[in-house]
Amino acid sequence: MMRRHFRRPDHSVPELNMASLPDLIFTVLFFFMIVTHMRDVEKRVQYQVPAGTEVEKAQHKSSVVHIYIGQPTDGSTDDYCIQLNNQIATTAEIARFIETERRRMSPEDQERLTVSIEADRDVPMSIINDVKQALRKSYALNVSYAATEEGASLVKE
C-alpha cells in the first residue's frame, strides 16, 4: 500500500537543487581572497631560509621591503646574488632601492619600515654583512631574518 503511494508517476531521477552551489563557491572564493596575498615579484634567485624557534609574523605587510639573496635561477653563475624588486643587483644599489621604497610608503609605514632579508642558508656572512652595513647607512634599522618556524625550543623554560 505504502509503496504505491510514494511511487512517482514516471521513472525520472529527481533533480538536485543546485541553486546554492554558486553561493557556496563564492564563500570559499572570498575566504581565499582575504587570507592570501598576491605574489608581487618573480624570484630570480633560489634560496632556502633557515629554521628558528623565535620567529615572529610580519606585522604590517605594506611596510615590509624584501631583499632576496641566493643563487640565480637562470644558472649564469654559482655565486650568491642579491635581488631587489625584479632584478639582480649589487649592494651599492640598496641605498637607492630603500629610498624609492620609502617614497612610495605612507608616513606611518615609513616609520615602521622593516627589511626582510630572505637569504639562503649557505650564503657567506660577508654578503650579509655588506647588506646590513648598506641598510644601516640608509637608516633602515628594523630587519627581519626570514625563517620558517621550528617546533621545539632549544632550551626548555
Next chain:
Amino acid sequence: MFRHRRRGEVPSLNTSSTADISFMLLIFFLVTSSMDAGKGLKRQLPPPPQDQEQVADILDSDIMTVELSAEGELTLDGKTITLQQLQQEVRQFAAVNPKHRVVAVKASPRTKYNDYFLLQNALVAAYRPLKCPPRISEVIEEEGGQP
C-alpha cells in the same frame, strides 16, 4: 526536459553557469596567491657610525665574547660550546644587568648564514624572559684574520 510554462509567469534566468564562473575565479586566486605570511627573526641594527663617536666605556666583565668560525663552531671565551649551552650561559650572564651587559659576536666572512642565524636565534631566545632587547655588538672579521 523542455517544460511548458504557464501563461503570465516570468521566465527564470538560467544560473547554472554561475558556479562554473566562480569556480574559475576561485582557481585563479588559488594559483596566483601564496598563503605563507612572511615570518622572520626581528632584530634592530645600530645606526650608522658617526664622525665623532664617543667610545662607550664598558667594563671587561660586562662583555661576553662569542666567536663563530667559518665552519660554524661556537667559541665562548676560548672554549668550544653548543648552542644550548650558549643560550643558558647568555641568560645567566644577562640576567644580572641586562641593560649594561653586552654580548659581542665575532664571525668570519666565510661563516654560513645558517650558523649565524641559529646564533642570533639562540641569543633572542636567551633574552626573551628578561623582557629587554638583546644588546649584541657584531663584528665580521676581515679576510686574512685582521680584526
